[in-house]
Amino acid sequence: xxxxxxxxxxxxxxxxxxxxxxxxxxxxxxxxxxxxxxxxxxxxxxxxxxxxxxxxxxxxxxxxxxxxxxxxxxxxxxxxxxxxxxxxxxxxxxxxxxxxxxxxxxxxxxxxxxxxxxxxxxxxxxxxxxxxxxxxxxxxxxxxxxxxxxxxxxxxxxxxxxxxxxxxxxxxxxxxxxxxxxxxxxxxxxxxxxxxxxxxxxxxxxxxxxxxxxxxxxxxxxxxxxxxxxxxxxxxxxxxxxxxxxxxxxxxxxxxxxxxxxxxxxxxxxxxxxxxxxxxxxxxxxxxxxxxxxxxxxxxxxxxxxxxxxxxxxxxxxxxxxxxxxxxxxxxxxxxxxxxxxxxxxxxxxxxxxxxxxxxxxxxxxxxxxxxxxxxxxxxxxxxxxxxxxxxxxxxxxxxxxxxxxxxxxxxxxxxxxxxxxxxxxxxxxxxxxxxxxxxxxxxxxxxxxxxxxxxxxxxxxxxxxxxxxxxxxxxx
Amino acid sequence: xxxxxxxxxxxxxxxxxxxxxxxxxxxxxxxxxxxxxxxxxxxxxxxxxxxxxxxxxxxxxxxxxxxxxxxxxxxxxxxxxxxxxxxxxxxxxxxxxxxxxxxxxxxxxxxxxxxxxxxxxxxxxxxxxxxxxxxxxxxxxxxxxxxxxxxxxxxxxxxxxxxxxxxxxxxxxxxxxxxxxxxxxxxxxxxxxxxxxxxxxxxxxxxxxxxxxxxxxxxxxxxxxxxx
Numbered sequence: 001x002x003x004x005x006x007x008x009x010x011x012x013x014x015x016x017x018x019x020x021x022x023x024x025x026x027x028x029x030x031x032x033x034x035x036x037x038x039x040x041x042x043x044x045x046x047x048x049x050x051x052x053x054x055x056x057x058x059x060x061x062x063x064x065x066x067x068x069x070x071x072x073x074x075x076x077x078x079x080x081x082x083x084x085x086x087x088x089x090x091x092x093x094x095x096x097x098x099x100x101x102x103x104x105x106x107x108x109x110x111x112x113x114x115x116x117x118x119x120x121x122x123x124x125x126x127x128x129x130x131x132x133x134x135x136x137x138x139x140x141x142x143x144x145x146x147x148x149x150x151x152x153x154x155x156x157x158x159x160x161x162x163x164x165x166x167x168x169x170x171x172x173x174x175x176x177x178x179x180x181x182x183x184x185x186x187x188x189x190x191x192x193x194x195x196x197x198x199x200x201x202x203x204x205x206x207x208x209x210x211x212x213x214x215x216x217x218x219x220x221x222x223x224x225x226x227x228x229x230x231x232x233x234x235x236x237x238x239x240x241x242x243x244x245x246x247x248x249x250x251x252x253x254x255x256x257x258x259x260x261x262x263x264x265x266x267x268x269x270x271x272x273x274x275x276x277x278x279x280x281x282x283x284x285x286x287x288x289x290x291x292x293x294x295x296x297x298x299x300x301x302x303x304x305x306x307x308x309x310x311x312x313x314x315x316x317x318x319x320x321x322x323x324x325x326x327x328x329x330x331x332x333x334x335x336x337x338x339x340x341x342x343x344x345x346x347x348x349x350x351x352x353x354x355x356x357x358x359x360x361x362x363x364x365x366x367x368x369x370x371x372x373x374x375x376x377x378x379x380x381x382x383x384x385x386x387x388x389x390x391x392x393x394x395x396x397x398x399x400x401x402x403x404x405x406x407x408x409x410x411x412x413x414x415x416x417x418x419x420x421x422x423x424x425x426x427x428x429x430x431x432x433x434x435x436x437x438x439x440x441x442x443x444x445x446x447x448x449x450x451x452x453x454x455x456x457x458x459x460x461x462x463x464x465x466x467x468x469x470x471x472x473x474x475x476x477x
Numbered sequence: 478x479x480x481x482x483x484x485x486x487x488x489x490x491x492x493x494x495x496x497x498x499x500x501x502x503x504x505x506x507x508x509x510x511x512x513x514x515x516x517x518x519x520x521x522x523x524x525x526x527x528x529x530x531x532x533x534x535x536x537x538x539x540x541x542x543x544x545x546x547x548x549x550x551x552x553x554x555x556x557x558x559x560x561x562x563x564x565x566x567x568x569x570x571x572x573x574x575x576x577x578x579x580x581x582x583x584x585x586x587x588x589x590x591x592x593x594x595x596x597x598x599x600x601x602x603x604x605x606x607x608x609x610x611x612x613x614x615x616x617x618x619x620x621x622x623x624x625x626x627x628x629x630x631x632x633x634x635x636x637x638x639x640x641x642x643x644x645x646x647x648x649x650x651x652x653x654x655x656x657x658x659x660x661x662x663x664x665x666x667x668x669x670x671x672x673x674x675x676x677x678x679x680x681x682x683x684x685x686x687x688x689x690x691x692x693x694x695x696x697x698x699x700x701x702x703x704x705x
């Protein structure tokens with residue numbers, strides 16, 4: 001807080017009385033000495049005026065009591081040293097009494113005026129601090145995005161303004177105890193929290209000040225901050241709901257689209273099978289096509305089930321020790337185009353703790369994706385242990401993925417290039433792969449430079465060496 | 478129908494669907510030209526113009542509607558769009574680009590073949606028929622008279638023009654917009670409520686049961702079709 005420059009004498013609070021007494025004595029003594037040379041040029045009666053300086057200075061600076069004392073001291077000194085007969089008190093001359101009365105009146109007036117000014121300055125300073133406090137709390141509570149985090153600094157500010165060592169603001173009802181006094185905070189008739197202050201430092205005067213001055217500001221500002229936080233939460237929720245609605249619409253659209261194609265093929269193929277003009281070859285061709293399309297439909301339904309399991313959180317992995325080289329080998333062998341996959345795995349690969357079936361679904365989806373985008377070019381599958389994790393890289397030589405799409409391709413039904421571009425995949429495989437890998441404590445991401453193919457990297461954590469059994473080393477496949 | 482087999486261009490990138498359609502069209506007496514992409518479809522159509530085209534809405538290299546629009550630049554052949562998306566906007570877009578019909582997957586192949594035949598009939602029978610008789614309803618275009626089994630039906634001039642447009646394009650899906658422009662004029666193109674009112678009146682007069690119309694079928698959100 002910025003300090004106000006005090007005026008020469010008018011301090012916020014009267015200074016220590018001892019210093020005042022010393023100043024009074026010094027001033028009266030100095031005035032008494034100063035009058036000696038002046039006695040030759042100034043009429044004796046007028047010299048008493050000089051004592052007014054001492055009386056005024058002391059009254060203004062140290063209050064009425066010392067002012068009156070210095071008035072008496074001045075009258076006495078003047079009488080003793082400068083009013084003939086000097087060296088003794090003469091109290092019968094009228095001028096002595098007049099001087100004393102003037103000194104006393106001056107002391108009273110100056111002291112009162114100073115007292116009043118001091119009281120007003122104190123009041124103004126208090127109000128300024130309150131305004132500062134309100135502004136500071138407003139800045140803290142309304143300026144930041146996290147209300148909970150702002151409560152600590154705001155409470156410290158309250159404590160500083162009240163001259164307390166500590167304070168706390170809680171957004172709940174807290175009962176006071178022998179250490180802490182709990183002041184309820186309400187807004188619009190609703191309890192919104194508690195202000196906790198150290199009981200030992202809180203006398204009645206301070207408590208009254210807190211309740212009159214600090215509390216209303218804290219309550220009003222906290223109330224507004226809470227309302228704002230609620231509105232923000234509502235807005236976020238609305239946005240999330242809208243987004244989820246959009247996703248659901250896209251999913252429904254995509255599902256109906258993806259189910260229609262194989263269905264159409266099956267219906268058309270079956271109807272064509274009834275044609276009388278068909279040759280034997282054509283007939284078996286159609287029958288095979290019907291089966292292929294039915295399988296495609298079944299795969300799509302499987303994927304939809306996987307996805308719905310993952311999205312509803314019902315994909316709890318059943319973990320066991322899994323040999324990745326075995327799993328990758330099986331996944332590749334299961335494909336009709338196994339020959340185009342070049343699998344290379346570290347010697348002596350450590351086992352991972354995972355749900356083998358889920359990992360297999362994830363890998364199968366990634367292999368399918370790589371095969372789809374690399375045309376007839378080979379796909380490499382490599383696994384390597386690095387520190388406490390194992391990395392599997394599935395690298396294709398397809399067209400690659402644009403930087404802006406690297407994350408979005410893992411969203412269900414996300415279609416690279418939008419809806420208008422033709423897509424052969426279901427748009428589900430990558431989402432399912434990510435879902436299952438993450439369910440097993442791993443990560444999967446894509447790396448790519450457009451035009452230079454893409455790498456899908458699976459990272460799985462390795463359990464500690466002591467617990468992980470090792471399989472006999474297997475050479476590069 | 479001419480002596481040579483009529484040729485139908487089938488453009489879809491789903492090989493199984495194309496294969497089945499090829500056999501089904503052959504069974505119905507058509508010759509088939511197959512294209513997997515938009516570019517291939519346009520090439521094939523230019524080299525040997527087909528009599529009709531079946532085009533999928535989504536093609537590997539672009540939009541089937543663009544193919545339709547390009548074909549319309551130089552040909553009046555019937556074009557039927559296939560789509561796995563059954564949304565009204567898409568249908569209207571396809572019909573306004575010049576497509577004659579729009580079939581949503583999964584469709585009954587028999588129905589698709591029937592639509593191709595109906596479209597070819599319409600295209601072939603360009604000569605004006607003075608009297609059109611459909612399933613118990615007779616429309617005399619020259620005399621502006623409509624007869625049902627139980628006698629003459631009295632129609633207002635607008636109702637007659639509406640029926641005439643539908644009957645002349647029977648079997649074909651006409652969008653709200655195209656009907657409004659044809660019967661009322663371009664300034665009424667968006668006045669769908671008026672069209673609805675007149676269709677309802679027309680149905681009351683010509684349909685045996687207006688609640689389940691036999692002649693004028695509704696394609697919700699898209700338009701109306703007079704049964705072939």
